Amino acid sequence: MSIGPNIKWIRHNFKFINLRLILLFFFSIFISYLILIKSEPNTLFVTILLVFSIYLLFITIRDFFVSNQINFSQKISHFGFGLLTLSIVLNGMFSNEIITNIKVGEKYKLKNGSIFFENIKSHERKNYISIIGNFRIKENNNKEIFFNPELRIFNQPNIVTSEADIKTNLVSDKFLVMNLVKGNDYYNIRYQTKPFMIWIWISSILMAIGGLTNFFKKK
């Protein structure tokens, strides 16, 4: 996918493998190396996938500025695919999760901070009862984040669903969801940090936009 779109139909000269493409490949290896030393040990497969996804992203970015041979819709879709692959790989590498049972007023100690379950509030909605938990999470830089995950108790049919509270920014998602633990005052909570989540959605949408722009190109 990195090389294919730049190759000509019928026959292409081998000379297309120019120095820039080779340099970009080595640059991708270097960037991957920098990422890998920041993460926990990974399998060979993750390493290869990381290198190739970075390379694909670089090549597709380059194509926006250099290649006239590739049409715009193809550039967008391929860029979206490159970004999607990279986001998924980074998401898999750097995601972390804490699962614990906690009750109102309790504090759970994290490696570099804490989760404090402040209180719960109940609201009557049109077709369900909403129970909203208030959580305060302190992280290593002493920054406080407030989460309000929700439990919805439907009476028709009688089912409890949990709505996660997700704080999204360009770098990562912080995700907190709570569930009832039967028979006691404890709530089961799941707190996750998921890097590059938003980029997974954006890149997938870019792929679809790429397809869509195909209908607007000049015939």
Next chain:
Amino acid sequence: MLFSQIGYYSLIFGLIFSVILISIAYKDLFTVKNSINSNIFIFTSLQLIFVFLSFICLIISFINSDFSNEIVYNNSHTTKPLFYKISGTWGNHEGSLLLCLLILVLFIFIFLITSKKQPKKYQIFTLLFQEIIIVGFFLFILLTSNPFNHLFPVPKQGLGLNPILQDPILAVHPPILYLGYIGSSIILSASISAIIQNYVNSQWAKNLKNWVIISWIFLTIGIILGSIWAYYELGWGGFWFWDPVENISLMPWLCLTALIHSVIVLEKRSLLATWTLVLSISSFTLSMCGTFLVRSGILNSVHTFANDPKRGVFILIFLFLLILISLFIFFFFYKEKKIDQKNFLFSKETSILINNWFMMYFLSVVLIGTVYPIFLEVITSEKISVGPPFITNYLFLF
């Protein structure tokens, strides 16, 4: 109750128009006129209008909380917000099939309008094959999954829609996904027609490409919406779990992605014709296989609306006939054109071919991971679950 009656009889009329349409189209094959019979446009419009009317009636029944209708009773409740009353229309087996039928008739209508420059017989054969699928869906709905079944005495209150389906994203996820799945039916019909008419060429590829891209876009958006919903609603914080129902949507997507690339090669270089045809047939077949696995109750998930073996048997027979007819036509009618062109290893077409091999490999892994536990259970009664480790280990061998 009135709307249920109107909806039901609209479906019957829709079926009658489809049968008439088949007969007119068949007769039109033997006329010498260059353009297709104007009655075909009239009956295609009527078919669309009546199926649309039927669907609107079902929506109104949901809005009015008409519990004399069995599926409204099973899937709605008076306290439900209006938005979810409407989305409840396709949040069940019967309603979603009616939506599929609406998409089928809408697509053939658009095809006929936008393909007037295509050869007449190609248009007619596409219409005929699409109508066979449409009649199959009509029969399936009317015989096993009638959305207008009547209840007496009329219950005062409904059972309500599954709460996890009461979500804005999930309200729009099924129609978009169906546009992708069912959109691939026109690709299949057009391919079968092109084989019969020996019209598998670059001009055909240019026409087909638009349909492939439309299906692919909707399928992509549908899958994204499903993933976003799973991420924040299911409470485990992931966006893809290689769940069989997720896999079922991924398989036609992989197929369509490979097809987009093949059809470009066919358009530009008149190569990969066989690839294009096989992928066209596979896309809709995989969509239908997905429908069979989900609707028969073989796979248990939020998408499994009912465990009704009768429905499973109907879809299985329909699917079997569809595959049989498609393969028969492919093997006995397809004449591969010998193209006097040299193929070089270092060319765009070769890189696309390699891309297709990768896609087919990914597709095979996902397919095996999805159906292997089913076959194993049938043969040995042993229950196993093939999850992320299997798929990721084999998917990324490269």
